[in-house]
Amino acid sequence: MEKELSWGDWIRELDDPAKNREKPEALDHITVLDVSYANMAGCFCTSTLAEFGANVIRIEPPGGDPARTFSPWGYMHKGTGLGYLNEGRNKFHVTLNLECEEGQEIFRKLAKRADVVVETFLPGTMDAWGIGYRQLKELNPRLIYCALYTYGQFGPKAACGKADVDVVDQAYSGVVSVSGEPPEDPQNPKPSEVPTKQGNWMGWYAGGAWASVAILAALHYRVQSGKGQFIDVSPAEAYGRCINYGINYYYGFKDTIPRVGNYDVGVFPYTYFKCKDGFAFLSGFADPNWKALCTIINRPDLQQQFPTIFERLNVDNMKIMYKEIEKWTMEHTYDEIFDAVMDYNKNIGQGVVVPGRISSPMDTMKAENWWVRMALETIDDPHYGEVTIANHAHKMTETPPRVKWICRPVGADNYYVYAKMLGYGPKRLEELKEKGVV
Amino acid sequence: MAREDYFKWAESVLDPSKTFEKPEALADIKIVELCTLILGPSLPSYLSELGATVFKVELPGMGDTMRSLTPFAKFFNGAALGWLKEARNKYHLAIDVRVPEGVELFKELVKRSDVVVENLRAGTMDKWGIGYRQLREINPRIIYIALNGFGQWGPYLERPSYDAIAQSESGEAWISGFPDKLPMKAGIWLADYYGGLVGAIGVLAALAHRDRTGRGQYIEYSQAENLMRAMDWTWLYQHFTGKCRERYGNRDVSICPADIVPSKDGEMVAIGAATDKQFQGLCQAMGKPELAQDPRFATHLERLKEENAVELLSLIRNWVAGKTYAEIDQLAGQYGFGAQKVSNGKDHFEDEHLRKRNFTYYVDDPIYGELYEEGIAPKLSETPGRIKWAGKPVGFDNEYVLKRFLGLKTKKIKYLKEKNIIGKWVDVPPGRKPPQNWDGKSGVLLV
Numbered sequence: 001m002e003k004e005l006s007w008g009d010w011i012r013e014l015d016d017p018a019k020n021r022e023k024p025e026a027l028d029h030i031t032v033l034d035v036s037y038a039n040m041a042g043c044f045c046t047s048t049l050a051e052f053g054a055n056v057i058r059i060e061p062p063g064g065d066p067a068r069t070f071s072p073w074g075y076m077h078k079g080t081g082l083g084y085l086n087e088g089r090n091k092f093h094v095t096l097n098l099e100c101e102e103g104q105e106i107f108r109k110l111a112k113r114a115d116v117v118v119e120t121f122l123p124g125t126m127d128a129w130g131i132g133y134r135q136l137k138e139l140n141p142r143l144i145y146c147a148l149y150t151y152g153q154f155g156p157k158a159a160c161g162k163a164d165v166d167v168v169d170q171a172y173s174g175v176v177s178v179s180g181e182p183p184e185d186p187q188n189p190k191p192s193e194v195p196t197k198q199g200n201w202m203g204w205y206a207g208g209a210w211a212s213v214a215i216l217a218a219l220h221y222r223v224q225s226g227k228g229q230f231i232d233v234s235p236a237e238a239y240g241r242c243i244n245y246g247i248n249y250y251y252g253f254k255d256t257i258p259r260v261g262n263y264d265v266g267v268f269p270y271t272y273f274k275c276k277d278g279f280a281f282l283s284g285f286a287d288p289n290w291k292a293l294c295t296i297i298n299r300p301d302l303q304q305q306f307p308t309i310f311e312r313l314n315v316d317n318m319k320i321m322y323k324e325i326e327k328w329t330m331e332h333t334y335d336e337i338f339d340a341v342m343d344y345n346k347n348i349g350q351g352v353v354v355p356g357r358i359s360s361p362m363d364t365m366k367a368e369n370w371w372v373r374m375a376l377e378t379i380d381d382p383h384y385g386e387v388t389i390a391n392h393a394h395k396m397t398e399t400p401p402r403v404k405w406i407c408r409p410v411g412a413d414n415y416y417v418y419a420k421m422l423g424y425g426p427k428r429l430e431e432l433k434e435k436g437v438v
Numbered sequence: 439m440a441r442e443d444y445f446k447w448a449e450s451v452l453d454p455s456k457t458f459e460k461p462e463a464l465a466d467i468k469i470v471e472l473c474t475l476i477l478g479p480s481l482p483s484y485l486s487e488l489g490a491t492v493f494k495v496e497l498p499g500m501g502d503t504m505r506s507l508t509p510f511a512k513f514f515n516g517a518a519l520g521w522l523k524e525a526r527n528k529y530h531l532a533i534d535v536r537v538p539e540g541v542e543l544f545k546e547l548v549k550r551s552d553v554v555v556e557n558l559r560a561g562t563m564d565k566w567g568i569g570y571r572q573l574r575e576i577n578p579r580i581i582y583i584a585l586n587g588f589g590q591w592g593p594y595l596e597r598p599s600y601d602a603i604a605q606s607e608s609g610e611a612w613i614s615g616f617p618d619k620l621p622m623k624a625g626i627w628l629a630d631y632y633g634g635l636v637g638a639i640g641v642l643a644a645l646a647h648r649d650r651t652g653r654g655q656y657i658e659y660s661q662a663e664n665l666m667r668a669m670d671w672t673w674l675y676q677h678f679t680g681k682c683r684e685r686y687g688n689r690d691v692s693i694c695p696a697d698i699v700p701s702k703d704g705e706m707v708a709i710g711a712a713t714d715k716q717f718q719g720l721c722q723a724m725g726k727p728e729l730a731q732d733p734r735f736a737t738h739l740e741r742l743k744e745e746n747a748v749e750l751l752s753l754i755r756n757w758v759a760g761k762t763y764a765e766i767d768q769l770a771g772q773y774g775f776g777a778q779k780v781s782n783g784k785d786h787f788e789d790e791h792l793r794k795r796n797f798t799y800y801v802d803d804p805i806y807g808e809l810y811e812e813g814i815a816p817k818l819s820e821t822p823g824r825i826k827w828a829g830k831p832v833g834f835d836n837e838y839v840l841k842r843f844l845g846l847k848t849k850k851i852k853y854l855k856e857k858n859i860i861g862k863w864v865d866v867p868p869g870r871k872p873p874q875n876w877d878g879k880s881g882v883l884l885v
Contacts, residue, residue: 165710
């Protein structure tokens, strides 16, 4: 009976995120202390662990983390900036002054019973406070301690003292050098024809993602060995690992990959074209796919003129082919282009052309697909009210990630966490507060 | 002094030159990969650096399309550079999984493995009889991840996808680039590489669950949805203001100052200050400590206001234009703000810091020779990541894997070859066969 279901129906029964909350969580046995400071790489790492169920205690200085002000044009929602609000997910928020001895002592007590610590201070800061990995591992040999910093914890630049900011991570990664438009007229380059970063905090997100991978691998290793370890992640290197080629190209050909705008030095056509009512993506790289595209736009001459990838990967030829293909796209709306291509794929099907729309995030937010799949979700947060968030992409049959609340105000969980972990009641907390410890 | 001591200690526990004296975090994990291009293959590639054994299964002959992907069609010792970077540490098998005997071999591999990674069109594996529905019957502990553009069900089910489509349909391209230009596609296959990376988090979370319960599971993964998760404040901003997030060039409208501007000696330099303290340092470095007291700039929320941000970024642009990168670099260290020139492949190759850290990684490969590539991102003190070899031609490890891991008899392997169930490379197109100067035995296991 089960086997009669189509694949899509069968798997949706098992992995539909609408049923997430009925299922267990993968990491609900893990306690994480997050002391990232003014750094969204650390916050994203611990969000991710929290979305998979970890008990994350987010520790901010008594005045709150400066990252709470990371927000477009300073837009604040109930006292919290939108960038931070988005990464407060499922975490308990407490305050603790790590610069005073009493705060350090409390941190040691928490770390003794934690599984993971994530921090983003300048290297050696936690160590100087007596709460770095070197000291904590004596109290808790099973501890996994991850430090994130642009230049890492060792190497000639580790002690340079420069700050870790996303734009800096992106610049060091190598990705910016190959992104953006080249000057149309090299004698008169426009201010916008320069190496260009991604609009989002891509360096920090890549750093946080690699930190999560490393922490989870270390957790697996700990299951058998019982040993914790020290992890050093540079968001710049993390993002740089995502590069197509850079070092191997320089080593092999003593040259650097140029910026080619929306072209791709390894694939053509594989780019965005203007059409009647917006922009469309079209591809047709391998020989049969290129032939398919030329058939769809009724230009067999182009296929004959540029028959192999060797002709098609010449940037001057790319410009010629681009203009010719654009003649066709400009005569059609996006929907017409999409239908023509999909019709070919379905009914003729020799080679595949892949079409896509260049969507503004507002249009993305209006497209039904993402809501059906719960990639986007509007949740009702106990403190921040109704908010729209993007979920992690994983749909899982047994232990899917989920967002239970979006964030918490500064110190909102002090009473809960300190009572639960250390037995501190309101009186003790009041004393600590007066002394500036929490 | 104390800090010097810290760096000495950190280097001693993380020292990459001791990598091969230490164990690997995922040494007990075997992964079967049936993937093409980058989204799928990058995931096992990342996990292989942390010790997983990866069986990459390709079709005999042409193998993975990725073997053609190289800048300007330039091949390095017969290998496509795009392919070579993610071929590391894998065993390269060529099995025709479209025929029953190939399916059997594939299933035998899965029986002995922990993870399956595939990035075919939704339902293809199921149709071939090697989807999750079938594989969980023969191995209930299996963790199976399927990565593609839009997932396994939903309104976009029929749609094929590529990296650039995930970049464009998520809105990531729209928010990147300058206002007077088209939406910008990243100069890398961002949705692929970053997709494989976050996909790996799901696999490892599933492994954590299996370590406790013994149960495997299925993971469905859309690369477009993954990019949406990384678009920081976009959705909240649109939710609260009803306005669309646009693209703003190199400035960050949520952290000020943060921009990329040209220096006197022609470098593009990223400048950033994310806290008041970092900003005060920058003002001192600029010789204008009074700026930090100026009511327009004294707090981050004031600095972020459009008119103040424009004014401040213009002051910084002018200051950077009068300094060399070396001067700015020195001042950034002294005063604690962020500054970094835009670096390229040459910079990375020559950077002693990145070499020391095994990011710029030297590989002495038995087949493709000496090469350098982007290496290891996270440094782990007990179980450091590593590259053991760079890659192999199509079907190169067939005999070794079938004998060592499946215990097949030599006669059976010969039979499978004769029936074309397993096979090796074709000579054309390039990127499939060993390099021209290959001696016919280097790299061959179990000769």
